[in-house]
Amino acid sequence: MLPGVFTLAKIRRFVKICQKRRKFVYGILNSPGTPSRKYLELLVLTHRPHSISCKFALRRVRTELQALMFTAQFTPITFQRTGTKTKRHHSFRIQALDAAQPFDDESKLRTTLEQQKALTIGVIGFGNFGQFLTKRFVQRGHSVIATSRGNYSEKASDMGVKFFQDADDFCEEHPDVVIVCTSILSTESTLRNFPLQRLKRNTLFCDVLSVKQFPKQLFTQLLPDNFDILCLHPMFGPDSGKDSWKNLPLVFDKVRIGQDSLRAERCANFLEIFESEGCRMVEMSCEEHDRQAASSQFITHTVGRMLGTMELAETTISTKGFESLRSLVDNTYNDSFELYYGLFMYNKNATTELSRLEFAFAKVKSELFDRLHERIRNDVFDE
Numbered sequence: 001m002l003p004g005v006f007t008l009a010k011i012r013r014f015v016k017i018c019q020k021r022r023k024f025v026y027g028i029l030n031s032p033g034t035p036s037r038k039y040l041e042l043l044v045l046t047h048r049p050h051s052i053s054c055k056f057a058l059r060r061v062r063t064e065l066q067a068l069m070f071t072a073q074f075t076p077i078t079f080q081r082t083g084t085k086t087k088r089h090h091s092f093r094i095q096a097l098d099a100a101q102p103f104d105d106e107s108k109l110r111t112t113l114e115q116q117k118a119l120t121i122g123v124i125g126f127g128n129f130g131q132f133l134t135k136r137f138v139q140r141g142h143s144v145i146a147t148s149r150g151n152y153s154e155k156a157s158d159m160g161v162k163f164f165q166d167a168d169d170f171c172e173e174h175p176d177v178v179i180v181c182t183s184i185l186s187t188e189s190t191l192r193n194f195p196l197q198r199l200k201r202n203t204l205f206c207d208v209l210s211v212k213q214f215p216k217q218l219f220t221q222l223l224p225d226n227f228d229i230l231c232l233h234p235m236f237g238p239d240s241g242k243d244s245w246k247n248l249p250l251v252f253d254k255v256r257i258g259q260d261s262l263r264a265e266r267c268a269n270f271l272e273i274f275e276s277e278g279c280r281m282v283e284m285s286c287e288e289h290d291r292q293a294a295s296s297q298f299i300t301h302t303v304g305r306m307l308g309t310m311e312l313a314e315t316t317i318s319t320k321g322f323e324s325l326r327s328l329v330d331n332t333y334n335d336s337f338e339l340y341y342g343l344f345m346y347n348k349n350a351t352t353e354l355s356r357l358e359f360a361f362a363k364v365k366s367e368l369f370d371r372l373h374e375r376i377r378n379d380v381f382d383e
């Protein structure tokens, strides 16, 4: 048995590489499990399988896949040859042969593996961003429960999520991971009133706040010592990460992860969700995050808000630069003002960056006016 579950995109990439290297590709696609997940199992033989043993061919495939950094599992079922003998190079044709049945051995094994890795993730704050993350968690096969100030029962049930208006009920479900997705401003009061004592004693507690030093400090103060703490900041949102998370940065700081291997594994399992979605994983201290985010994210939001306030309209002669300014407005102006205020209030580096921006604007403006004044004076005094 070889490792794997492949997305269609990965399969296509693999096949393209095989074709480029002029290898014959023989394959079986087996579309198992929940159709909505669009996963396919793939069995591919490269080179000339009639001239080498099946075992050898499979070993080659494994090496190829490992080289391509695939780590999944797949199972040989049967082989289909594609193309004709007379052609010099056979064309590749994917054939879906047999949908995996739940009673197949490989399906059972896969289910067991998935169940072992599946986490129960508890989302606190089921607003815009909480729902955005939840969709991916569910797609990845994790079970999600949620709680929020408002009532999101219907929305949650549409997403296959159990919603608890009552925080006690939520905690008594004993999620493996709790992820705080509340607004920056409300996080402290939410946490102070949260029945943390009802959670499992070794819960992994995370947050996705756009500032990092503040939740780190809050968590270490308020959470019991036996909770693990992982601070995250997905540097993207429902607009920029709508279609794919590929190459989008995920900043994380393992603030406190217990020594035992199960805790480390759980943390790795959780981070793997983002990794598998293609995020660029950036391990960074919360303090460094805030330093860098003040001069990048906060400034981006400030400029976006300023331009949004100006209500820039589309023109018939818009340049590319102007179009990027408008898209900056779209990317920032839709976020709640509360979020923006949180970026300012809870990042101690933000004030300095705001002053620098103000200073830069004043400097540019004074350069313009100085030049203008000089010309006028020259005219006045006939110089």
Ligand code: NAP
Binding pocket: 124, 125, 126, 127, 128, 129, 130, 148, 149, 150, 151, 181, 182, 183, 184, 186, 190, 208, 209, 210, 211, 233, 234, 235, 236, 237, 238, 335, 336, 338, 339, 342
């Ligand atoms: P948000 O306005 O920052 O937060 C909305 C969430 O906060 C909702 O779940 C809301 O609960 C909860 N909330 C607000 N006031 C509350 C209060 N007084 N008491 C209890 N809960 C309260 O918008 P968001 O975009 O969903 O962001 C959520 C978090 O994700 C923020 O910390 C933000 O920094 C972070 N984040 C956002 C993005 C993004 O692009 N949007 C990206 C990365 C990280 P109810 O809906 O139940 O009222």
